[in-house]
Every structure is written in C-alpha cells, then in structure tokens.
Amino acid sequence: MAQALLTDEEIDTALVALEGWRRDGNALVKDVPVPPDSHDWLSRAVMNEAEVLDHHPDIERGEHGIRFRLSTHSAGGVTARDVELAARIDQVLDGGARDRG
Numbered sequence: 001m002a003q004a005l006l007t008d009e010e011i012d013t014a015l016v017a018l019e020g021w022r023r024d025g026n027a028l029v030k031d032v033p034v035p036p037d038s039h040d041w042l043s044r045a046v047m048n049e050a051e052v053l054d055h056h057p058d059i060e061r062g063e064h065g066i067r068f069r070l071s072t073h074s075a076g077g078v079t080a081r082d083v084e085l086a087a088r089i090d091q092v093l094d095g096g097a098r099d100r101g
Helices: 008-017 036-053 080-093
Strands: 022-024 027-032 058-062 065-070
Touching: 008 022, 008 080, 027 080, 036 058, 036 065, 036 080, 065 080
Parallel strands: none
Antiparallel strands: 022 027, 027 065, 058 065
16 A cells, blocks of 8 residues: 655654754654674664564664665655654664564
8 A cells, every 4th residue: 555745844843853863855764873793683683573564664774873865765755664763773773673584
C-alpha cells in the first residue's frame, strides 16, 4: 500500500515530539554522537526496528557518531512510517531495543 506524504504542518507537529530530529529536505535526520565501537550494535538495533515496519533507513557512520536519515523513497518524502521509525529509533537510544538476536 502506498504511503501518503505528510504535509509540512504534519511534519512540524511530529518533530515537536521527536527530540533531536530535524527536517532536511524530504527527510527526517538525527545525528547521534556515539563512539565507533558502538556503531555495529546501534545499527543492528535500528535495523531490527526498521524490519518490523518494512522500512529502510539510511545510516551513515562517521568518526563522531551515526546519522539516521529517514525518507520513504517510493513516496518521495516523509510519511507516517518515517515518523514511526524515528520514534522507535529514539526508543532504541533510550535502551528499549528489540532483541532479535
């Protein structure tokens, strides 16, 4: 089922509840300062959450952390699925990662 793009107002409203997230063009973005030795577990935990939503975030690893970039490519921008995944990433960061091995 195709995802409907959120309006600018809907995105702004969602960002109020998503601490540290920002809009960058047609995506939601969050930079997370973590040491390189934490990149693997954090990426795995986020991908576990993404699989539940059948979503595919862009994860960029850098020297000082990880950048998560969420956009529903098939819709051409931000959808409710991106907002849901952003909230789940925040849960992972708060210690609520789904344990899927």
